[in-house]
Amino acid sequence: MSGYVYYPGCSLKGNAKHYEESILPVFKEIDLPLEELEDWNCCGATAYFSVDDRMAAAICGRNLSLAEKMQKDIIAPCAGCFLTLKKSNKFLAGGSEKARKILGALDKAGCSYGGKVDVKHPLQVLVQEDILERIKARVTRPLAGLKVACYYGCQLVRPFTDFDDPDYPMTLDRLMAAIGAEPVDYSAKTRCCGGSLTGTIEEVGLRLNYILLKEAKKKGADVIATICPLCQFNLEILQDKMVKKYKDDITIPILYFSQLLGLGLGLSKNTLGFSRSIIDLKPMWGKIENGGRR
Amino acid sequence: MEIQRKVKYEEELDRTFSEVIKTMSGDNELDHCIQCGTCSSSCPMSVYMDYPPRKIIALVKNGFKDEALRSFTIWLCPSCYTCQVRCPAKIKITDVMYALKRLAIQEKVYPSRFSIPVLDREMSKMIAKNGRNSELWVVLKLYLKSRKPLGLLKMAPMGLKLMKTGRMSLKKESIKDKKQLRTLLKALKEEA
Ligand code: SF4
Numbered sequence: 024m025s026g027y028v029y030y031p032g033c034s035l036k037g038n039a040k041h042y043e044e045s046i047l048p049v050f051k052e053i054d055l056p057l058e059e060l061e062d063w064n065c066c067g068a069t070a071y072f073s074v075d076d077r078m079a080a081a082i083c084g085r086n087l088s089l090a091e092k093m094q095k096d097i098i099a100p101c102a103g104c105f106l107t108l109k110k111s112n113k114f115l116a117g118g119s120e121k122a123r124k125i126l127g128a129l130d131k132a133g134c135s136y137g138g139k140v141d142v143k144h145p146l147q148v149l150v151q152e153d154i155l156e157r158i159k160a161r162v163t164r165p166l167a168g169l170k171v172a173c174y175y176g177c178q179l180v181r182p183f184t185d186f187d188d189p190d191y192p193m194t195l196d197r198l199m200a201a202i203g204a205e206p207v208d209y210s211a212k213t214r215c216c217g218g219s220l221t222g223t224i225e226e227v228g229l230r231l232n233y234i235l236l237k238e239a240k241k242k243g244a245d246v247i248a249t250i251c252p253l254c255q256f257n258l259e260i261l262q263d264k265m266v267k268k269y270k271d272d273i274t275i276p277i278l279y280f281s282q283l284l285g286l287g288l289g290l291s292k293n294t295l296g297f298s299r300s301i302i303d304l305k306p307m308w309g310k311i312e313n314g315g316r317r
Numbered sequence: 318m319e320i321q322r323k324v325k326y327e328e329e330l331d332r333t334f335s336e337v338i339k340t341m342s343g344d345n346e347l348d349h350c351i352q353c354g355t356c357s358s359s360c361p362m363s364v365y366m367d368y369p370p371r372k373i374i375a376l377v378k379n380g381f382k383d384e385a386l387r388s389f390t391i392w393l394c395p396s397c398y399t400c401q402v403r404c405p406a407k408i409k410i411t412d413v414m415y416a417l418k419r420l421a422i423q424e425k426v427y428p429s430r431f432s433i434p435v436l437d438r439e440m441s442k443m444i445a446k447n448g449r450n451s452e453l454w455v456v457l458k459l460y461l462k463s464r465k466p467l468g469l470l471k472m473a474p475m476g477l478k479l480m481k482t483g484r485m486s487l488k489k490e491s492i493k494d495k496k497q498l499r500t501l502l503k504a505l506k507e508e509a
């Protein structure tokens with residue numbers, strides 16, 4: 024397939040609007056403008072695989088078929104969508120009896136799928152050598168002095184990653200370094216945020232996220248860069264509760280990596296969705312504008 | 318104190334169970350498990366689980382259907398795949414958890430007000446109907462169906478923060494071609 028089509032998924036149209044508001048301008052800036060997949064449907068997330076795996080694969084099949092008609096590969100910024108689409112794609116190509124039946128149903132519904140589409144995460148595309156060079160050449164506002172904890176979470180690097188390590192990935196660290204920021208050695212970078220547990224069993228969700236924030240603080244990070252809407256939400260939304268519960272000031276901004284990238288590429292601060300941050304960004308701006316540690 | 322037997326006799330086990338889960342989780346070679354415990358020690362949730370992943374695999378392998386399906390473990394697993402990528406026997410442990418969840422939902426053996434299966438079900442229903450899920454509506458349903466309306470009050474400050482930053486939408490999202498989705502899901506039922 025030649026070129027990419029953008030699959031937003033439900034989050035980037037909902038609470039993760041600022042992910043969309045930053046990833047699209049960044050791709051445009053590096054000459055890879057993305058167009059949205061027409062009439063895409065929800066990928067089903069982890070929920071559908073817990074209820075009905077055939078339907079889960081079928082609804083992903085519809086998205087893959089839409090992209091195939093456009094002869095494009097999919098770019099899915101939400102790590103949950105990325106994994107779900109990738110997993111279904113692999114399953115549908117596997118040739119099992121079950122897969123054949125699902126492909127048959129897709130046929131009947133007028134969305135046949137021939138298995139030609141690849142599913143990628145934007146990070147994976149941005150760290151390809153030629154593109155990373157392009158980015159480096161176009162940095163106009165280096166984020167010197169900003170210490171970033173790069174948080175990969177689970178679904179991007181496990182279990183299917185072919186572009187980075189499942190335990191200690193480094194691609195996002197390299198990308199952040201390319202725009203002049205200083206990645207810290209964040210040992211919790213692939214520890215789970217608990218996914219929807221924050222909403223269902225809060226005491227467990229709180230503790231999991233506290234561990235992640237605490238570790239970033241310990242390493243001296245000014246900000247955590249995320250690649251997934253669910254991680255971003257979990258890490259950000261309960262910070263005030265954690266401060267109270269654990270009597271520990273773990274307050275730290277949680278941004279999308281694309282927001283920082285846009286900043287480095289010199290895009291306007293006002294168009295990258297920073298106003299959607301629930302955590303006060305003032306201390307972080309101080310670090311960047313001073314061009315170094317205080 | 319009453320003395321209770323903790324271990325089952327052979328005739329009390331369900332010997333077909335491991336085959337069922339093997340198939341449901343995608344031809345998974347559960348017999349290759351060497352009970353090394355790498356999965357349990359890697360699992361970020363194991364401190365909260367009644368049976369850590371190693372034990373779940375042992376339960377499934379040996380036919381302890383009830384224990385596995387009624388475990389707290391399967392609902393605590395957010396599918397982080399850490400166990401799966403580390404297992405030296407290449408067992409797809411996360412997929413076993415998924416299969417157990419599906420079977421527990423099918424056989425209705427989970428605490429009825431336990432909100433994780435409720436969330437999974439409500440989201441799936443919404444997607445089957447509209448093709449997309451609307452965050453706010455899923456959350457509302459979750460609390461109503463799991464009969465925890467008070468939980469909603471607790472969520473209010475969170476909602477407010479999202480509202481203030483323009484991150485909460487009241488709109489019910491939907492795809493245009495719902496007919497195609499219906500045809501697809503119907504065709505899928507017929508193929509089963
Ligand atoms: S890591 Fe694999 S082999 Fe080891 S106990 Fe777990 S399932 Fe068995």
Ligand code: SF4
Nearest residue numbers: 360394396397398400
């Ligand atoms: S996938 Fe589930 S069982 Fe495996 S390590 Fe993660 S939380 Fe534990």
